[in-house]
Amino acid sequence: MYRYDEFDHTLVAERVAQFRDQVNRRVAGGLSEDEFKPLRLMNGLYLQLHAYMLRVAIPYGVLSAVQMRRLAHIARKYDKGYGHFTTRQNIQYNWPDLEDVPDILEELAEVEMHAIQTSGNCIRNVTADQFAGVAADEFDDPRVYAEIIRQWSTLHPEFSFLPRKFKIAITGAPNDRAAVKVHDIGLRMVAGPDGTPGFEVIVGGGQGRTPMIGYVVRDYLPVPQLLAYLEAVLRVYNQFGRRDNLYKARIKILVHETGKEEFTRLVEEEFAAMAGEDPPALPGAELARIRAYFQPPAYADLPATTPELDLALAGNRAFARWVKTAVAEHKQAGYAIVTISLKPIGGIPGDASAEEMDAVADLSERFGFGEIRVSHEQNLVLPDVPRRDLFALWQALDAAGLATANVGLVSDIIACPGLDYCNLANARSIPIAQEISERFADLDRQHDIGELKVKISGCINACGHHHVGHIGHIGILGVDRKGVEFYQVTLGGNATESAALGDIVGPSFSGEAITDAVETIVATYIDRRQAGERFLDTYRRIGMKPFKEALYAAH
Amino acid sequence: MAHSHQIVTANRLRDGAVVYLTAQGRWSETLACGAVVEEPAALADLLAQAERSVADRVVVAPYAFAVTPRADGPHPVQKREQIRAAGPTVHPQFGRATGLACAAE
Numbered sequence: 001m002y003r004y005d006e007f008d009h010t011l012v013a014e015r016v017a018q019f020r021d022q023v024n025r026r027v028a029g030g031l032s033e034d035e036f037k038p039l040r041l042m043n044g045l046y047l048q049l050h051a052y053m054l055r056v057a058i059p060y061g062v063l064s065a066v067q068m069r070r071l072a073h074i075a076r077k078y079d080k081g082y083g084h085f086t087t088r089q090n091i092q093y094n095w096p097d098l099e100d101v102p103d104i105l106e107e108l109a110e111v112e113m114h115a116i117q118t119s120g121n122c123i124r125n126v127t128a129d130q131f132a133g134v135a136a137d138e139f140d141d142p143r144v145y146a147e148i149i150r151q152w153s154t155l156h157p158e159f160s161f162l163p164r165k166f167k168i169a170i171t172g173a174p175n176d177r178a179a180v181k182v183h184d185i186g187l188r189m190v191a192g193p194d195g196t197p198g199f200e201v202i203v204g205g206g207q208g209r210t211p212m213i214g215y216v217v218r219d220y221l222p223v224p225q226l227l228a229y230l231e232a233v234l235r236v237y238n239q240f241g242r243r244d245n246l247y248k249a250r251i252k253i254l255v256h257e258t259g260k261e262e263f264t265r266l267v268e269e270e271f272a273a274m275a276g277e278d279p280p281a282l283p284g285a286e287l288a289r290i291r292a293y294f295q296p297p298a299y300a301d302l303p304a305t306t307p308e309l310d311l312a313l314a315g316n317r318a319f320a321r322w323v324k325t326a327v328a329e330h331k332q333a334g335y336a337i338v339t340i341s342l343k344p345i346g347g348i349p350g351d352a353s354a355e356e357m358d359a360v361a362d363l364s365e366r367f368g369f370g371e372i373r374v375s376h377e378q379n380l381v382l383p384d385v386p387r388r389d390l391f392a393l394w395q396a397l398d399a400a401g402l403a404t405a406n407v408g409l410v411s412d413i414i415a416c417p418g419l420d421y422c423n424l425a426n427a428r429s430i431p432i433a434q435e436i437s438e439r440f441a442d443l444d445r446q447h448d449i450g451e452l453k454v455k456i457s458g459c460i461n462a463c464g465h466h467h468v469g470h471i472g473h474i475g476i477l478g479v480d481r482k483g484v485e486f487y488q489v490t491l492g493g494n495a496t497e498s499a500a501l502g503d504i505v506g507p508s509f510s511g512e513a514i515t516d517a518v519e520t521i522v523a524t525y526i527d528r529r530q531a532g533e534r535f536l537d538t539y540r541r542i543g544m545k546p547f548k549e550a551l552y553a554a555h
Numbered sequence: 556m557a558h559s560h561q562i563v564t565a566n567r568l569r570d571g572a573v574v575y576l577t578a579q580g581r582w583s584e585t586l587a588c589g590a591v592v593e594e595p596a597a598l599a600d601l602l603a604q605a606e607r608s609v610a611d612r613v614v615v616a617p618y619a620f621a622v623t624p625r626a627d628g629p630h631p632v633q634k635r636e637q638i639r640a641a642g643p644t645v646h647p648q649f650g651r652a653t654g655l656a657c658a659a660e
């Protein structure tokens with residue numbers, strides 16, 4: 001894992017001191033709200049419906065046990081005992097007092113964390129595959145490059161006032177778990193002509209009110225040219241991106257309005273101008289220095305299975321079911337990647353109590369090397385679990401209420417905070433998620449339905465990713481009709497390699513009717529599916545019409 | 556106008572809590588303590604007071620919203636304001652009592 005150097009420590013400490021001073025001046029009258037607001041936003045502090053909200057970055061979703069315990073401590077000491085893990089691999093605290101925030105930031109800085117660039121028109125927390133460095137299907141470790149991008153983009157003077165926020169996602173595996181096609185820039189590691197790793201560069205994806213799938217500006221970018229190329233893209237955006245209209249300011253609109261060919265030409269021209277004959281390259285020594293932080297831990301030579309594990313799998317149905325959903329293949333024989341569902345039936349997606357955070361921190365040490373990941377699906381991940389310990393881990397998780405066997409299934413719902421917390425919301429998201437989760441509580445039924453995601457956003461900003469689902473999905477968007485909450489449903493979207501945006505089924509549903517609508521959609525799929533078909537496959541084969549008919553037949 | 560009854564609200568500077576401007580010019584956490592006004596002039600008066608509170612660093616972002624007066628107290632017309640008054644619907648333990656008479660103020 002990356003450790004701060006002297007420079008990082010100083011930078012973050014100075015930033016905390018600066019913000020403490022700004023808060024003091026705000027409270028004492030030296031700063032007006034208009035002056036203070038941009039300053040607090042630069043430190044991740046929002047004002048929501050009921051209170052301030054502090055958004056803390058978890059760079060590319062990687063946390064140590066020590067950091068997780070600190071997050072729990074902060075939840076307990078300064079908040080109401082819980083935090084909310086978001087789809088952008090951040091954690092949000094919903095109730096901090098203004099004057100406590102500098103103390104919180106100081107406590108975070110002690111464990112090498114901060115809230116810088118979690119808001120504002122800058123390059124935000126870089127997100128990555130939550131299985132980075134351990135996935136069996138991985139081509140190269142994206143954390144190395146995510147960290148390089150993080151260092152380069154942190155307080156980058158040229159890119160601190162972009163036309164709008166800017167989000168970069170990176171994956172090192174062909175199975176895209178980082179939704180790279182719906183980010184401002186998506187990077188996917190690929191092999192070059194001679195087999196050396198490089199990046200496919202995807203630009204102009206996004207969600208929000210104008211969802212778009214990004215397009216490939218470069219099939220192959222050699223690793224050493226990464227930052228120079230990103231700089232070229234950002235310069236073109238900084239120069240031509242629209243600052244006149246908030247809703248047209250994202251790079252996706254620029255790409256769309258300029259045209260792909262012309263946009264690519266502009267980027268390549270900028271890149272060539274910067275590069276001259278000799279493209280500016282990442283120094284090999286620097287690359288090696290960063291890579292050294294991500295060396296694999298000291299894996300033991302462990303068996304892929306043991307008689308005890310086989311016995312438990314055969315004899316304990318609940319355990320076997322959990323293994324089926326929670327366990328992913330590790331690149332190291334004898335180890336497994338375990339996803340911990342933060343979606344208990346009827347729970348709040350992504351919320352974790354201080355006790356749960358502490359429990360996960362302990363388990364990451366007992367069953368791994370003290371590392372935890374946060375996934376964009378609002379779950380946690382233990383990356384290095386010895387397979388022979390899976391049963392013991394499951395028992396411990398079960399005791400902590402963290403063993404729901406629903407990862408990837410219909411109750412593994414992504415939901416934004418919605419109108420229960422968010423100032424911009426039209427409708428509530430969380431209660432809808434809770435009701436759907438309760439409706440499908442029966443795990444046998446969930447396993448029968450198979451891979452299907454429900455994603456809920458409380459407004460058009462799409463923080464709940466309702467436009468795109470991992471394996472086909474039901475998207476739910478809250479809309480306001482004369483002060484009453486309504487929900488618009490989309491089907492089919494997919495955030496993976498074959499990214500596609502969902503289609504709207506028809507008129508929206510009331511809060512009372514939305515769970516029934518989801519059930520009707522699922523029933524239609526079960527009714528029409530052919531052997532081996534996932535929801536997405538059936539949807540692609542039969543199209544929207546049968547779903548529409550079932551949904552609106554009665555009306 | 557359908558909803559001519561209004562209350563002025565804001566968030567408290569120190570903790571962001573939802574507060575309502577009372578007839579005595581104080582800020583209360585209880586919706587029922589908010590001064591309900593009908594006349595544009597009275598509303599302008601409340602908003603002007605609220606702006607002074609902003610300048611005094613007591614609250615931020617004040618605005619008026621519509622309520623329906625009822626026997627048990629004012630009832631916000633919009634869902635958003637109902638939730639602001641009562642707290643997140645998904646965390647009843649952090650909720651606040653609404654619909655109660657204004658006791659303390």
Ligand code: HEM
Nearest residue numbers: 086087088167206207208209250416417422424461462463
């Ligand atoms: C509660 C305070 C929040 C506010 C005020 C907020 C605001 C916004 C806004 C205005 C946009 C649209 C940006 C655009 O289209 O240009 C957006 C997009 C987005 N937000 Fe949030 N958001 C909040 C919470 C969250 C949470 C909790 C998550 C994660 C669960 C999240 C993740 C995202 C994502 C993934 C997008 C879409 C990607 C994109 O930027 O195109 N946000 N947010």
Ligand code: SF4
Nearest residue numbers: 416422425458459463
């Ligand atoms: S989608 Fe809308 S309601 Fe949900 S968190 Fe984002 S801005 Fe708020």
